[in-house]
Amino acid sequence: MLQDKKMDVALNNVLTRQDYLVTQGNDLARAFGNLTSFEHKILDYCFSYVKKEDTADMIYSAKALDIIHHLGLNSSGKNYQRIVKAFKGLNENTAIYLVITKPSGDKGILMTSLFDRIACFESGQIDFRFSRDVAKYVFQLKKNFYSFKLGELARVRSKYTLTLMKLWNANSMGKLTNTTLKGTLEEWEFWFLGTNNDGSPRTMPAGVFKRDVLKHAERELKKLYPDTQLFLETKKNGVKVVGYNLDIVRLHTHLDF
Numbered sequence: 001m002l003q004d005k006k007m008d009v010a011l012n013n014v015l016t017r018q019d020y021l022v023t024q025g026n027d028l029a030r031a032f033g034n035l036t037s038f039e040h041k042i043l044d045y046c047f048s049y050v051k052k053e054d055t056a057d058m059i060y061s062a063k064a065l066d067i068i069h070h071l072g073l074n075s076s077g078k079n080y081q082r083i084v085k086a087f088k089g090l091n092e093n094t095a096i097y098l099v100i101t102k103p104s105g106d107k108g109i110l111m112t113s114l115f116d117r118i119a120c121f122e123s124g125q126i127d128f129r130f131s132r133d134v135a136k137y138v139f140q141l142k143k144n145f146y147s148f149k150l151g152e153l154a155r156v157r158s159k160y161t162l163t164l165m166k167l168w169n170a171n172s173m174g175k176l177t178n179t180t181l182k183g184t185l186e187e188w189e190f191w192f193l194g195t196n197n198d199g200s201p202r203t204m205p206a207g208v209f210k211r212d213v214l215k216h217a218e219r220e221l222k223k224l225y226p227d228t229q230l231f232l233e234t235k236k237n238g239v240k241v242v243g244y245n246l247d248i249v250r251l252h253t254h255l256d257f
Contacts, residue, residue, distance in 0.1 A: 025141040028138065032093070033191050058129065063126070070154060145170045182244075229249045
């Protein structure tokens, strides 16, 4: 029993320090802070292939040239290289952690990845399959929360704005209606910045994070959705910043003639 308790504490301490535990589909929107803006867009392109009738062993096929055209790029060798490099980044930077339970009741943490197969061919074809353990969460995300059109996501320039859009989408259950995003400073940093190569959390001074990350994402989101107002509240313990609440409000104007 003592060994069980020590192991339970050890697992909890590891995850709360640097990882995001996925327990439902919309958690995936918070789990990829390590991705670049370009990698986010490639991931969105991959998600667009998912259909409601798909099964966990489904292998999807994309063409590099189609991705290049979708992103408004020219078909140079450099851009083909960018596509392959982005898939390499997706393979390396989409770790997923899941709670699992054996039939005996023994609980644990499954350490896996979003993809279990990415194959790039000289013909330009790219085959990919989501991890079987994660597939159900991908299907939930696409069905219930992924309401942005692919073209809208492709226009976004900043990875911070992409992250904010996906958080908004997931927290409003795919409706893009009024919602409030809440989190500690550490959670916000994880969602937007991810982790270092050694797995430690990336951090910024709170004032810099607010100015260069949150406010930057706010400005671009408001340009994309002019009917949206954002109200950011800084939570403090004394003078120390401990978290943020962000209210996203859609404005609806009715004119009578």
